[in-house]
Each structure stands twice: as structure tokens, then as C-alpha cells.
Amino acid sequence: MYAVRKWSVSRARFLVAAYNKLEGVLTALDALWLKIGYDRVEKPITFIERHVKGFLFDCKMCGQCSLRDTGMSCPMNCPKELRNGPCGGVRSDGRCEVKPEMRCVWVEAYRGHQLIGEESSILSVQFPVDYRLKGRSSWLREVRKKRDKEFYAQTEPE
């Protein structure tokens, strides 16, 4: 819902803090996820993620979340699905050229970024969307990425 999406950007700072907490909990449970099997937990976690983020951000479940770097404004709500925006068509009042009934998601992203402060890296270039990940949990993906990073850091030759 558009009104909730705008509300979420206004609370970007709080939501990033909540996100960090959630990531900490999910990461701490990594051993449990491994025991159960990531393929098995994927379905229930994806279900929760889809509903929570669908309500708060109009999430499209792209599977590679960038909310933290886009001021808690989901770039997949851009009609052009631009991961690095805005395009050149933003109207002078900040509205979208394709859907003038809404503000450009990148104008919103910048608003959220200003509220978040240093922790938001809106200027970092986002990778193109990998559509093979669509519909999968980006929460679990982050946990696995973190574990792999730690694993490779430990096995790195000195």
C-alpha cells in the first residue's frame, strides 16, 4: 500500500535498526537452519518475509534486497525497475513520469537515506537484478552470504 510505503521511508532510521536486529537473530540461528536444511526453511521464512515486507515496502520479492542502501524505499516499485536511479524523467515536483500518482521511488530513497545517515550507502552502484532469485528469501541469502564471507576470510592464506 502506497501510504504505508511512504510511512516506512519516514521511519527509515528505526526500520534499519530493526533490520539489523533481525539480521543478527537470523545469523545467530544459522546452525539451526543448517541442521533443518536451508531448502526446508526457505518456504516458511519466505512466507513471513513476503507478508512483512509486502505490507511495509510493497516488496516484490526480488530476492536481493537493497532496502538498506535505498533509504528503505524499494527500487522494484519503480515502473522501470531501475536499481540505480533516478532516471531522467522525474517531474519537477518529484513525481514519477510513468505513474504521476506516486513520487519517484528514488526521490523517496534519497529522503530515507538522509534520515538513516552514514549507514546508508545510496551512492553505491547496485548490481543488475538476477531474476533467478525472484521469489526467494533475501533474508536467508544475507545469512548465507555472511557465513561464506567469514568462511573464506578464515581460509584465506596469510
Ligand code: SF4
Ligand atoms: S529490493 Fe527486492 S527484496 Fe527488497 S523490498 Fe524491494 S523487491 Fe523486496
